[in-house]
Amino acid sequence: GQNIDQPTEMTATEGAIVQINCTYQTSGFNGLFWYQQHAGEAPTFLSYNVLDGLEEKGRFSSFLSRSKGYSYLLLKELQMKDSASYLCAVRDRSNDYKLSFGAGTTVTVRA
Amino acid sequence: DVKVTQSSRYLVKRTGEKVFLECVQDMDHENMFWYRQDPGLGLRLIYFSYDVKMKEKGDIPEGYSVSREKKERFSLILESASTNQTSMYLCASSERGRLVYEQYFGPGTRLTVT
Numbered sequence: 108g109q110n111i112d113q114p115t116e117m118t119a120t121e122g123a124i125v126q127i128n129c130t131y132q133t134s135g136f137n138g139l140f141w142y143q144q145h146a147g148e149a150p151t152f153l154s155y156n157v158l159d160g161l162e163e164k165g166r167f168s169s170f171l172s173r174s175k176g177y178s179y180l181l182l183k184e185l186q187m188k189d190s191a192s193y194l195c196a197v198r199d200r201s202n203d204y205k206l207s208f209g210a211g212t213t214v215t216v217r218a
Numbered sequence: 219d220v221k222v223t224q225s226s227r228y229l230v231k232r233t234g235e236k237v238f239l240e241c242v243q244d245m246d247h248e249n250m251f252w253y254r255q256d257p258g259l260g261l262r263l264i265y266f267s268y269d270v271k272m273k274e275k276g277d278i279p280e281g282y283s284v285s286r287e288k289k290e291r292f293s294l295i296l297e298s299a300s301t302n303q304t305s306m307y308l309c310a311s312s313e314r315g316r317l318v319y320e321q322y323f324g325p326g327t328r329l330t331v332t
Contacts, residue, residue, distance in 0.1 A: 115258075140320065149222075149308065149323035150261075194260065198319070204249050204268055204312070205276070206321060210260035 111209035113195050118215045119185055127180045127193050127212045135200030141169050141180045142194040144211070150194055154180070182214070190216045221245070222324035224309055230330045237296040239327050241309030248314040250292035251321065252276075252284065254305040261308065267292055268314065299331045 110132040119125040131139070138157040142150040154162055156171035156178060168181040182189055192213045196206040225240035243250065251266040253276075263276030265284040273284050281303060285293045292311075296303055306328050310321040 111260075138319075147326075149325050151323070152320040155320065196261075203319065204251075204266055205263060207263075207277075208253075208261040210258055 111195055111197055111207060113193075113209040113212045115210070116213045116215070118217060121185055121187060121216055121218050123185050125182045125185060125214060127182070127195075127214070129178045129180070129195035129209060131176050131178070131195070131197045131209075133176075133197055133199050133207075136173055136176075136197065137200040137203065138198040139169075139171055139178050140196040140198070140206060141178075142196065144192045144194060146191070153193075185216045187216050187218070190214060222309055222311055222322050224307075224324040224327050226327050227325060228328050228330075230332065231296075231299050232332055233300060235296075235299050235331075237299050237329065237331075239294040239296075239307055239309075239329070241292045241294070241311075241324055242290055243292075243309075243311040243322070243324075244290065245311065245313070245322070246289065247311035247322075248289070249312045249319075249321075250286065251310040251312075252282075252292065252294045253308045253310065254278070255308055255326070256305050264294065299329075301331050303329065304331045305329060 113129045141153040144150040154169040166183045192211040194211045195209040222243045252264045253261040267286040283295045309324040312321045
C-alpha cells in the first residue's frame with residue numbers, strides 16, 4: 108500500500124502564497140492527484156501529475172518529483188474561498204482504479 | 219457536468235439495524251467507489267466496482283457489503299450497524315479508458331449510529 112503524509116493545518120493571509128507538501132511511499136507509482144474539499148461538500152479534482160515537473164492551472168500549480176516521492180500544491184494570490192481541505196492521493200500501478208488518500212491539509216485564509 | 223447523487227445527506231440509525239446507502243451517477247461511468255471519511259484518517263476505500271455485478275474489496279471492507287445491479291447505481295450495505303461505523307460516507311465514480319481517471323464525488327452521507 109501507500110504511506111501518504113501531508114501537514115494537518117496551514118494558515119495564510121489573503122493575497123499570499125501557500126505551499127502544501129505531500130510525501131508518499133509506493134511500490135508502483137502511477138499518478139498523483141490533488142483534490143479540494145470545502146467543509147461539508149464533496150471533494151473536487153484540482154490536478155494530476157504523473158511525470159516530474161510543474162503543472163500550472165491558473166492560480167494553482169502542482170509539482171511532482173518521483174525520485175523523491177514528493178509533491179506540492181501551490182496556491183497563489185490566496186482568496187477567502189480557498190479556505191478548504193486539500194487532499195493528496197496516489198494511484199498505484201498494481202490497480203489503476205484505486206486511489207489512496209492522505210489525511211488532508213486544512214488551509215485557513217485570513218483577511 | 220458529471221453528477222453523483224447519494225440518497226441521504228444525514229442518516230441516524232440504531233445499533234444492529236441494516237442500513238442501505240444508495241449512490242447514482244449519470245455519466246455512464248464504469249467505475250464506482252465507496253469511501254468513508256474520518257477526521258485525521260482521510261478517505262479510506264471500502265469497496266469498489268469496475269463493472270455491473272463486479273466488486274472488489276478496498277482497504278476496510280469488514281462490516282460492509284455492496285451491490286451493483288445496474289451500471290449507474292452502487293449500493294453500500296451495513297448488515298448490522300455498529301457505533302464505530304458512524305462516519306461520513308462518500309461515493310465516487312470514474313471513467314475507464316481515460317489516462318487521468320479522476321474520480322467524481324457525491325455530496326456524502328453523514329451516518330450516525332446510536
